[in-house]
Amino acid sequence: MGRTAPTYRQALEERMRRWDAFARLLTTPEERAAFELVRTGARRYAAQATYVGSPDLLESILLSVLTDLAVRLRAEGDPKPARP
């Protein structure tokens, strides 16, 4: 009720639809699986991105993806990210 602006989650999904074309020209299973990780990373920190409320969608997406990757890096060897 009463919403005018799309939620961060909606905006993110909308933007990610554009990425389908990007994924289409990835030619190896490894690349495609890695790209799927990026998508998951973009979605993982939706709560935090919503809390920031930045008008710059890409800033929020980048922060989310980078944080996800950084967590994975820190947990090197552990395939499951150590999210509390």
Place this chain on the structure above:
Amino acid sequence: MDGAAPAPDGWLLDVTESGDGRSVVLWTKERRSGRVRRTAVEYRPPFLVCGPKADLLDLRRTLADRPNVAGVRLSAGRPSIHDRTVRPLLAVTPASHRGRRALAREIDARGGYARFVLYDVDLSVPQLYHLGHALYPFAPVVGRGADLAATEPPETIDYAPPPIALAELEVRIAGERRGRIPPPDGRVGSVRLGDVTLEGPEDELLRALVDEVARSDPDVLLTESGDAFDLPWLYRRAAACGLSSGEFVLGRERTPFAAARPARSFESYGRIHYRAASFPLPGRFHIDRENSFLYYDAAIPGLVDAARLSRLSLQTVVRQSPGTCFTAMEMATALSLGAHVPWKKNRPEDFRRGDHLVAADRGGVIFLPPVGAHDGIDEFDFASLYPHIMVRNNLSAETLECRCCPDSPVRAPGLGYRSCTRRVGLIPRTLAPLLARRLAYKAALRTPGLPPDEAMRLKRRVKMLKWILVTAFGYQGYRNARFGRIECHEAINAYARELLADLAAAAEAAGYGVVHGIVDSLWLRPLDRARRPDPEAFARRMSGKFGLPLGFEGRYRWIVFLPAVTHGLGVPNRYYGLYEDGEFKLRGIGGRRHDTTGLVRRFETEVLTLFRGARGADDVRALVPRALARADLFAERLRAGSWPRDELLIAHRIGQAPASFVTFTDSVAALRQLAAAGAVREAGETVRFVVLDRRSRSFRDRVRAAELLDGSERYDVGAYLELLARAAETLLAPFGVEHEGLLARWGAAARPERLPYRSPEAGAQTVLARAAGVAGSFNPSAR
């Protein structure tokens, strides 16, 4: 209760509009005799017109001699809650209740829809009578007629419940089972009224029913689908038997054989709903359990409480949403403050910059939970958080960004909206007593040795208040809400977000890690298992720190957070868990919904019963193979073709007008079948059916509608195996269970080979999925 209150002579049950258009009827129940008395009192309330004085004088001259106007009087006042200065007002009294809106519309048009602001137009006449005479539904009263007076105020918390005689009414068509589609000329075969069942020739039966209603004289006629079926059918048959509306009387006075409001379909929160026509009765309440959102939770005690506070008739409360009750309570507050109720909300949203909108138009904090089984988690939540925030920060349309407090320290975090510090707003004034009331009922519920019926009464009232408090927030953001304002909605969210962020930090300082959080709830895990924080003490400390009541909901033996089908990350509101006290909490799985197919419900129940024995997350994981064995057993029985048909009924809510469907689906097949049998369904209604052959293009062979089911149909085994597989996946996905794998294991055919329609843009995804299928190692949902 105050011992000085005089013993009442009786109770005011209801106020209704009189047929003459110039009076109201008071229905009072006498304490001594238990009889209900009808008293008509002359009452024609004015509405107010506000505008430039010259225009009002002009209007007064125009209206003075009109036959549809009983009186015009010039006065002055502050009609709006926003008004700081006195304005000229014209009080216009319509000659008849029925002409009230038409007259208001005419005046609005005369003012070019801009010069005049009208007040108190669309409050019902009974509502205005209550408010103008310090009365309310179910008030204990002394005196009679125009001198009727309540012996206690409506806000009284520990009032004695009014005596209400209740009788169930159920009509059966001759030769038909209830729930089947009756033939259009189906005769009434029997009627049950309370303990009495009437049978016999139809015209005698109908007359006997009128006599029996008059003899037993119940205050409430309780039906199941009475608005959609029982009452209209009785009226139709009464007319067919030559009975007039003066002879066939079910209320306490005659009423025409017609619906007071027609049936309608409407949209709310993205869903289409259907509301049957309404058939209220004058002087006697007709309550249709099926046509009431609130009856299920609130029952008579909750509805009576809401009627008292809102000054709306029980028959109105039962058929309307909690939002209607809340709006009526706001109206009552406004009038008690000497303000009036604007007819049309005339407060457009302020202009603002795009980036401000992005910052302001946000909801609460919603985390994504970690998928899988967890144990030792403590759950906390704030009780009625949003209403408390509104009261604590004085959030109301007229107190936000007021002109009198430019330096107010009360500001919405991140947005800066100021709250007034000089006067208490309409919303907090309305909400504060409701919050106090709910707390008082909850406290009373903890009284040792409470009689069960008293406890049930209190629980119903608590539930009713909960619904009203929930809508109070939503209505701030609803464009037609009379006293709503979008900035209030935004401010409430901003305060709530800040609170949850602060609470998460405080929890960490106290030795907890945040596992999950939704708006007003947090799921916390001790950082060090050996040194668990005391949850009750933590809740108390936080309640004190934030000035808002944080409650400890309980500790989970285990909880399973479920993933989204699309991307495999956790879904905020889909989980199931077992508290240490042995109670389950289920969200977003089938068993929670009313319309879940019996098969799915049964499977879920069995899995949960199995998991009940688990002491922790490891136990749950260890039980998964046994849960899968249950699924195999279900599949075997399904294949045998002997599963009870009523457990295979699938329910679909119709999302659009039946004529506008363009694809042939199971629901469409069921709708056509029903239409062919003479039962047309509308958008928002639900159809139930058993799938017979999901590949069939014939509406007769594809499904069988519930109303036409005889129990011997052959059902589509593949369709139900798929349903079962999906139910198993829903519960067990975190443990690697996928429905495709289950179907393969049961040797069941995959979905019928009719490829879903895809837009050209979606082509890329299809290609990707196929390529991935070939590669074999690619699974988007794997984590």
